[in-house]
Amino acid sequence: MAGLTRRQFGLFTGASAAALTLPTYLRAQDKPRVVVIGGGAGGATAARYIAKDSDGAINVTLIDDSEMFTTCFFSNLYVGGFRSFESITHSYDTLQSSYGITKVTGRATGVDRAAKTVTMADGSTIPYDRLVVSPGIDLIWDSVEGYSEELSQTAPHAWKAGEQTKILKAGVDAIENGQQILMVAPPNPYRCPPGPYERASMMAHVLKSKGLTDAKIIILDPKPKFSKQGVFQEGWEKHYPGMIEWYGPDVHGGIESIDVKAGTVETGLDTFKGAFMNVIPAQKAGAIASAAGLTNDSGFCPIDPTSMRSTMDEAIFVIGDACIAGDMPKSGFSANSQAKVAAMNVRADLVGSKVFPAKFANTCWSLIDTDDSIKVGAQYAPGDGKIASTQGFISQMNEEDALRKANFEESVGWYAGITADMFG
Numbered sequence: 001m002a003g004l005t006r007r008q009f010g011l012f013t014g015a016s017a018a019a020l021t022l023p024t025y026l027r028a029q030d031k032p033r034v035v036v037i038g039g040g041a042g043g044a045t046a047a048r049y050i051a052k053d054s055d056g057a058i059n060v061t062l063i064d065d066s067e068m069f070t071t072c073f074f075s076n077l078y079v080g081g082f083r084s085f086e087s088i089t090h091s092y093d094t095l096q097s098s099y100g101i102t103k104v105t106g107r108a109t110g111v112d113r114a115a116k117t118v119t120m121a122d123g124s125t126i127p128y129d130r131l132v133v134s135p136g137i138d139l140i141w142d143s144v145e146g147y148s149e150e151l152s153q154t155a156p157h158a159w160k161a162g163e164q165t166k167i168l169k170a171g172v173d174a175i176e177n178g179q180q181i182l183m184v185a186p187p188n189p190y191r192c193p194p195g196p197y198e199r200a201s202m203m204a205h206v207l208k209s210k211g212l213t214d215a216k217i218i219i220l221d222p223k224p225k226f227s228k229q230g231v232f233q234e235g236w237e238k239h240y241p242g243m244i245e246w247y248g249p250d251v252h253g254g255i256e257s258i259d260v261k262a263g264t265v266e267t268g269l270d271t272f273k274g275a276f277m278n279v280i281p282a283q284k285a286g287a288i289a290s291a292a293g294l295t296n297d298s299g300f301c302p303i304d305p306t307s308m309r310s311t312m313d314e315a316i317f318v319i320g321d322a323c324i325a326g327d328m329p330k331s332g333f334s335a336n337s338q339a340k341v342a343a344m345n346v347r348a349d350l351v352g353s354k355v356f357p358a359k360f361a362n363t364c365w366s367l368i369d370t371d372d373s374i375k376v377g378a379q380y381a382p383g384d385g386k387i388a389s390t391q392g393f394i395s396q397m398n399e400e401d402a403l404r405k406a407n408f409e410e411s412v413g414w415y416a417g418i419t420a421d422m423f424g
C-alpha cells in the first residue's frame with residue numbers, strides 16, 4: 001500500500017469505504033487495470049501509449065471483435081486500385097508481443113459502471129480501473145427508408161472497412177459503359193466528412209482507366225454542401241468531365257426511399273436509377289457507448305475537452321468517432337490525436353504521471369486522381385467548453401500539380417506513420 005499515491009489510494013477507497021482489504025486485482029498483481037474497447041484508430045493508439053509510457057506499470061487489455069483491423073482510411077484507394085486490401089489490413093501481434101497488451105477478440109456487450117467491469121458476449125467479465133471506449137460508429141439503418149443491414153450485402157455502405165469494402169469494389173469493377181452508380185451520401189455528423197467525395201473520385205478513376213467514360217456516378221446528398229466542395233468539383237471537371245454528378249436537396253427535393261432490388265432512389269422531385277448502389281446511412285456512436293450510458297440525445301458521447309474523460313463517468317474516457325469532439329471532424333487522425341490525450345490522463349489517474357495541456361491535430365487528405373490529392377486540416381485546443389479549432393488550412397483551387405503530388409506523398413507517409421503509431 002505504501003507505493004500508492006494519495007490519488008491512487010482515493011481511487012480504490014472511493015468504491016467502498018467498508019472494504020478494508022485491497023481489491024482482488026491489486027492483491028493478485030499490484031497493478032492498475034485499463035480496458036480499451038475498440039482496436040481501431042482511437043483504441044489501438046490509446047492501448048499502445050498507455051502500455052508504452054507506463055513501462056509495464058499498468059495492465060492493458062484491448063478488446064476488439066476482429067482478429068485483424070482493416071482501416072477505413074485508404075479504403076477508397078483500395079477501391080480505386082491504388083492500394084491492395086492486404087496493405088490496409090493490420091494485425092495486433094506487435095501490441096501483444098512488444099507492449100505486453102492483452103488482446104481479447106470478442107464483442108463487448110455491456111459495462112457495469114458500478115462494479116467497473118466490461119461484459120463480453122460469451123458472458124465473461126473483465127474488470128477495469130479506467131476504461132477507454134473507442135467503438136467507432138454504428139449505422140442507423142432506418143435513416144434511409146428501404147435500406148437494411150441485410151440489403152447492405154447488395155448495396156454496400158462500406159463505412160466500416162472489411163467485407164463491405166470488398167463488396168463495394170466488386171460492384172464498381174462490374175460497371176459497364178453507360179451504366180450509373182448511385183451513391184446516397186450521409187447527413188452530418190458522420191465519420192470522414194470528405195470520404196464520400198473521395199470515394200466518388202476513386203470510382204470514376206476505375207471507370208476512366210477502363211475507358212468507360214459514358215458511365216456515371218450520381219451522388220444524392222441530404223446536405224446542401226460538403227467538405228472541400230469547390231476543389232473536389234474542380235477536380236471532377238478536370239479529370240472526369242461529365243462522369244460525376246452531385247445533387248443537393250434543393251435539386252433532388254429530399255431523399256425519400258430506396259428500392260435496392262429495383263436499383264432506384266425516390267426523391268422529392270425525381271426517381272434515380274442505377275446499376276449499383278452505395279448507400280451510406282446516418283450514424284451514431286458504436287452500440288456499446290449507449291449500452292454503457294455514455295451517450296446523450298445526439299447519439300454520441302459528451303466528453304471533457306481537456307482530458308477526453310466522459311462527462312457521465314470519471315473512470316471512463318471516450319475517444320474517436322463515438323465522442324462529441326467539438327470542431328474536430330470524425331477521422332482516424334482525430335481519433336489518434338484524442339487517444340494520446342486520453343492515455344496521458346489515464347496514466348495520471350493511475351500512476352500519478354504528469355499531465356500537459358491537451359492539444360489536438362487533424363488533416364484529411366483526399367485523392368481525386370493519380371497524384372492529385374487535396375487536404376484540409378487544423379490544430380485544436382480546449383476552449384469554450386469544447387475542442388475548438390485554433391488555426392486551419394485547406395487546399396485551394398488552381399493549385400500547381402507539384403503541390404497536389406506532394407500532398408499525395410504526404411498522405412502516404414501519414415498512413416505509414418499512423419498505422420505504426422496504432423499497431424507498433
Ligand SMILES: Cc1cc2nc3c(=O)[nH]c(=O)nc-3n(C[C@H](O)[C@H](O)[C@H](O)COP(=O)(O)OP(=O)(O)OC[C@H]3O[C@@H](n4cnc5c(N)ncnc54)[C@H](O)[C@@H]3O)c2cc1C
Pocket residue numbers: 037038039040041042043063064065066069071072073074075076106107108109134135136137158159160191192195196199286287288319320321322330331332333334335363364365
Ligand atoms: C471511406 C472512409 C475513408 C476514410 N478516410 C480517412 C482518412 O483518409 N483519414 C482519416 O483520418 N480518417 C479517415 N476515415 C475515418 C476513420 O476511419 C475513422 O474516423 C476512425 O477509424 C475512427 O476511429 P475509432 O477508433 O473511433 O473507430 P474505428 O477505427 O472504427 O475502431 C473501432 C473498433 O471497435 C470495434 N468495436 C466496436 N464496438 C465493439 C464492441 N462492442 N466490442 C468489440 N469491438 C468493438 C470495431 O469493430 C472497430 O474495430 C475514413 C472513413 C471512411 C469510412
